[in-house]
Amino acid sequence: MPELPEVETVRRGLEKLILGKKISSIEVLYPKMIKTDLEEFQKELPGQIIESMGRRGKYLLFHLSDKILISHLRMEGKYFYYQDQVPERKHAHVLIRFEDGGTLVYEDVRKFGTMELLVPELLESYFLSKKLGPEPTEQDFDLLTFQKALKKSEKPIKTHLLDQTLVAGLGNIYVDEVLWRAKVHPVKSSQKVTKKEAKAIHEQTISVLEQAVNKGGSTIRSYTNAFGEDGTMQELHQVYDKAGLTCSRCGSIIEKIQLGGRGTHFCPRCQRRS
Template sequence: MPELPEVETVRRGLERLVVGRKIVSVDVRVPKMIKTDLTAFETDIIGQTFQSIGRRGKYLLLNLDRQVIISHLRMEGKYLLFEDEVPENKHFHTFFKLDNGSTLVYQDVRKFGTMELLDEEEVADYFRQRKLGPEPTENDFDLATFAKQLKASKKVIKPYLLDQTLVVGLGNIYVDEALWAAKIHPKRTSDSLSDSEISLLRDSIIRILQLGIAKGGSTIRTYQNALGENGSMQDFLQVYGKTGEPCPRCATPIEKIKVGGRGTHFCPACQKRCQKLLE
């Protein structure tokens, strides 16, 4: 599933490809992927221009003249731009014909991705309702608030980080990486974390996600950016997908377990579950 670095890379690609281009026609071939009124989606955006491409967590914001298309890529969604004829592909589901003759195509093998058309003034409330946490940056991701939330909860740390309320953008890959960097077992409860662990976890989340952006995301399974290019963050992963390989820190074999129904990679020596062993 694309996580924040992958979505940010797609955003930057789309910014280069379509900003300033006017939509002249829309063809939606899988109606269920449009979560607002389909007729309005196919008619209201015609004649509008892509003004900018934004992002909130894992959501893309395709900002038009008067409205915003909120796009969530889910498991395998991606955008492709064709300058001339669009080839036949059963996984191409939405087509935006642009004023220069090119076509922006949304591709999704699993058809899990979604698009919603909102008026500009509705966007802020849309994200408030989803209770999204701050962006993972030094300015937005406040340590004191993060610590207060963790200490007030008995939730298991990995699924809590995945639910997007503490901080946005983390998925399975980067949660495993951040917990390894902070030496925190993925099954620890949030209220068991010490102040120093919380501080290190916050710093690790920011650093790893920023590195992921710099490397263009992780190309695992079928992810590509909006320019059809692969990212290279997978070359810098320390534990995700490394089952049985030596931990880069202590050489203990990396293990894989299930946490909250998700495959989870960790080092059993560096990331101990018992708080007493950490003191």
């Protein structure tokens, strides 16, 4: 958490709150969060105007006057906007103040989130260096390319989907949901995924993430959008966090295993390993 749907929901919220605002000052309370030069970061941001908000995979993009601020929320990152006085916040680590008196506050309980400041010309090479896969849309996520990539890897299909090279934006929650819908066991080797199964995974990736965006993401523990509101996609989860409950499709008991250090949920009957 957050995954693509949550980041997209945050992007849409910030788009309504801060577009056109001019940054007057920046306060960094946890310097390790800034992955480019801290002095330059603090010097360059004041005077910049928020021109637009973008997203690439799980990365949030602030398109400024002549720079791009890249923010990765990691596990617990959140943004809150205050028009007037900012309340005392224990986990506030970056405060972006605007000329109109408003303040955008980045909070992160675990302090795993990151921020980087780039010139626009370096954005494409930045994501190339991350080996980030295509966006999960019909236009960008090509089925044939996806099938070919699967055949080159012995990784378990869940692990492969999580590494962001096949398609951008999937995390632990939505991979479990996608594989349940596609009826593919999470441990199955990518090489052994059939063309039919690959097509199902491809279709369900697009469908699940689109549905999650429309539901405002999933609130499992602490996620909220930029307005402090919970998402509702968790109400439609079929396997994630459902261990010990019955599968809505076949009635079998949902199981949970550890795979690559991640809790993994699946139905042993619907998602047979062989």
